[in-house]
Amino acid sequence: MAVRDPAMTDVARLAGVSHQTVSRVLNGHPNVREQTRLRVQAAIAELGYRPNRAARALVTGRSQVIGVVAQNTTLYGPASLLAALEQTAAESGFAVSVGSVRDLDHRSISAVVERHLAHRVAGIVVIAPVESAGEALERLPKDVPLVTVDGDPHRPMPLVTVDQAAGARAATQHLLDAGHRTVWHVSGPSDWFDSAGRIEGWREALTSAGAEIPPLVPADWSAAAGYRCGQMLARMPDVTAVFTANDHLALGVLRALHEHGRRVPDDISVVGFDDVPEAAYFIPPLTTVRPDFGAVARASLEMLLTQIESVSGGALRRTIAPTLVARRSVAPPPRR
Amino acid sequence: MAVRDPAMTDVARLAGVSHQTVSRVLNGHPNVREQTRLRVQAAIAELGYRPNRAARALVTGRSQVIGVVAQNTTLYGPASLLAALEQTAAESGFAVSVGSVRDLDHRSISAVVERHLAHRVAGIVVIAPVESAGEALERLPKDVPLVTVDGDPHRPMPLVTVDQAAGARAATQHLLDAGHRTVWHVSGPSDWFDSAGRIEGWREALTSAGAEIPPLVPADWSAAAGYRCGQMLARMPDVTAVFTANDHLALGVLRALHEHGRRVPDDISVVGFDDVPEAAYFIPPLTTVRPDFGAVARASLEMLLTQIESVSGGALRRTIAPTLVARRSVAPPPRR
DNA sequence: TCGCTGCCTGTTAGCGGTCACACTCGGATT
DNA sequence: AATCCGAGTGTGACCGCTAACAGGCAGCGA
Structure with missing residues (x-):
């Protein structure tokens, strides 16, 4: 309880190197001798060291978290989308923080976005399927990577949508x-x-x-x-x-x-x-x-990541085609 | 783009005080003159200052985030629970980070928990409705506040469950x-x-x-x-x-x-x-x-918060009673 | 008059990482 | 032999915030 978890310097001391070398090992930097790398990794394992994402976020200015703004995550559609988003994000090493909102009006949306920005999220996905969300989105800070899902097709924002x-x-x-x-x-x-x-x-x-x-x-x-x-x-x-x-x-x-x-x-x-x-x-x-919610999630994340990595560029719009599933509720009309 | 967002010192300079006073205002510390408080708040508003949660998390050792481990958030039950959890957490000033997991086995669960711990979450809620999750949970670090939902009634862990x-x-x-x-x-x-x-x-x-x-x-x-x-x-x-x-x-x-x-x-x-x-x-x-998913969420969060605030104490178990909703699918049996 | 007490405020030292830079050192180039 | 180079490593300065402590200054009793 009283012992604080091990930090980079603890690992460094145990491995007999500097904290910077530990950092290099952690980030897969090329210029580290194989032997050193192994020593460091052993030390990490021995101490049960776990890098502190908060510290990293502080110095880099961005955390490896993607903020989501959604409305009613109980509905099947949004829930599926959210799950797919989380899955996809995890594969790229991002965590997902959800911010539900009762109404998609300006105040609610920007409150949640503010909360995400305070956490210095790497990007934001807004599931904004209604009119009222549009105006709110345009007033948002322009310098954070943002993708809207099921949003207004007529607004010039990065958008992924089901066709x-x-x-x-x-x-x-x-x-x-x-x-x-x-x-x-x-x-x-x-x-x-x-x-x-x-x-x-x-x-x-x-x-x-x-x-x-x-x-x-x-x-x-x-x-x-x-x-x-x-x-x-x-x-x-x-x-x-x-x-x-x-x-x-x-x-x-x-x-x-x-x-x-x-x-x-x-x-x-x-x-x-x-x-x-x-x-x-x-x-x-x-x-x-x-x-195809999975496809929507993948497209959204892809767009978000290109925005995160490069300042500009990338497609502004992606449309996912749905498929018809034929079952038994359709038949020819009755004869008169 | 190039301008970094304002930090506490910027606010301090504008308000003509020290950054520490800004911090005091932000955290509602009592010993601040009313006039000073107003000056600081004005400066905050003018600059559009937004406290950096990552920095705060770094120094306090805990972020205001609650990590959730869940399995299939597409199902109605889990989705409702998640939504309620998020809602309740937001009311207490916590964000929620979801970590979905394909299987509730030891490896998957601890991987997600590790991810949450790396972010220094304030606490973890595990929605662990199956047998296989139990053993995984017992091997988890003991020093992080944790509540299980719908978990094993026979295991000595903080548990909230529907009756x-x-x-x-x-x-x-x-x-x-x-x-x-x-x-x-x-x-x-x-x-x-x-x-x-x-x-x-x-x-x-x-x-x-x-x-x-x-x-x-x-x-x-x-x-x-x-x-x-x-x-x-x-x-x-x-x-x-x-x-x-x-x-x-x-x-x-x-x-x-x-x-x-x-x-x-x-x-x-x-x-x-x-x-x-x-x-x-x-x-x-x-x-x-x-x-009553709302009640489950509230109970879970309450238990988690008491764990977070005080080192020990609080109930180990909370059971939420469900209610019968009578509709038309029930009638007396047919006569023979 | 002199402390002593509260209020209010400022100063300083970290938290645990990354970044920019400097350094060492063996081998290749001149 | 002198020089350069790049691979491997270390040093120190931050990032933005909080915690601990150190004052300054009023009011008050001795």
Whole structure:
């Protein structure tokens, strides 16, 4: 308890070298004699020496930590992204510090960013899927490496994003291909870029197929909202295909349809988005669109690291294409 | 870019005081004249000064960071816990650094713990729900504040845990109260303490009710496993009540029963565990047991902070009682 | 008048690393 | 033989902060 952990000088003394040589060994500096290196390593092992990252951070001005700003890390998407980010960062020797935020407004975001900056993080990843985050981000200090994920496509910031429109197009097209006249869309909250992108893709697919564009059914991300919308859709006999902005919405829709005696996929086909692990066990198994969170995490980190290493340069934008996962919730429309 | 951020001495110079006085103001030291305090605060604001946590960590030997060791932060339970932990920590001025680990074996755990120790974290929270983590934990350095969550109840370590047995008892009793002769149990993986606790509670409830104890149906946490077990249960005409170790398993069971034409709750009642947000929108809405992740997080942090502040003392164990959430998946058994 | 006590403030010495530089020394070059 | 070179190592000065101690200066009792 009372004994402080060993420092570099302790290792140096034991190995009979200077602290600087220990530092060189630790950092893989080339000009160290093999024999010396071994002596130092032995001393390190013997003392159980562990370099103090705080000291290192102090002198270099940057710690080997990446700060993340996220909103609701309980949702499947953000949670997966966070996990992937942590995994990827660890592989490059970085730790990840999360800062959750209740609302993505200017005050909350900059408070968390401030906290990260106080720790002298090497870079910051902001998962900023809504409108209100945008303005906050522009006022942030410009001299810290920063990448936004799922942020505003129209803002000139380094951005990694899932190609929402492409996913939505694929989902819609899949339904059209099955023979449906048109496809209804239950969308996510209007201030999310994800929602906007999916709406856009859905419209595009319908337009280019020359299909009629039904009115949008707005919702949030919850199963509850899906249920409410589903109750409405169930009453409309001409609805044969529904694309929901995520799987939870689809779950709510499925139950509403079930309660109204409308069979899926015989009477109505449903496609979701996200491919949550349980989607394959919905009733019926849900056809959905799977974003590649691992790829998003890798791209984000890559962009961040290039910013960290060189002052400028690197791509400003990376888009990750999602894939359609076909299951049993889609079938041709019923014959009249 | 080239200008380094302002340090304490810069603030001191601008305010016409010594850096030590700035430090006193920052740390709320009492003996500072009001007028001086204001001058310093003005200087801080003017320069946009931000204290360097790394420097502070270096001199105090501890950073205001709490390290978390977790396994699969994509699952609903761990994700919720992590989010709650982060929230609670932030309120006490601590940042949270996550270290995910693929397997909870000795090597993986101590690697992550080492990483945290290198950062001189103030304390560590280990979410260690499986057997294999136990031995790893005992070999860890004893001088760092550490709390385990959902860990081994039989090991003498500071532990916060959900009262799995109580939850399982409540679920089972609820089914018995509805009139069922006995209750079947689809359990989680056998090396998880959560599983063990739930099995125990289930057995207790049956025993004290004098009910027959059916064979255990072992599974993992996935909907897929639930589906497989459900297919089996669906073929057994005398099964009228099933308690699954989590909601995802229940989802799989529900689908299997549905496919076999067995109605829930008319033919078979089902109860889950976790109360995932979508549980209310399963077909039918799922009766389940809700653990209070917020309470777990608060208890963990409280225990950790007492360890951090005083060398010894504080409770070694805190148990959080879950609550039963009744929905529509439970009904009396069908008449013969 | 002289201490003695609190308040308020400044001075100095680290914390444990990295960086820039200086030094030694054997071998190759001139 | 004198010079240069580069590989290997050591020295000292910081990085930005806190802790410990050392004053200065008012008020107060002796």
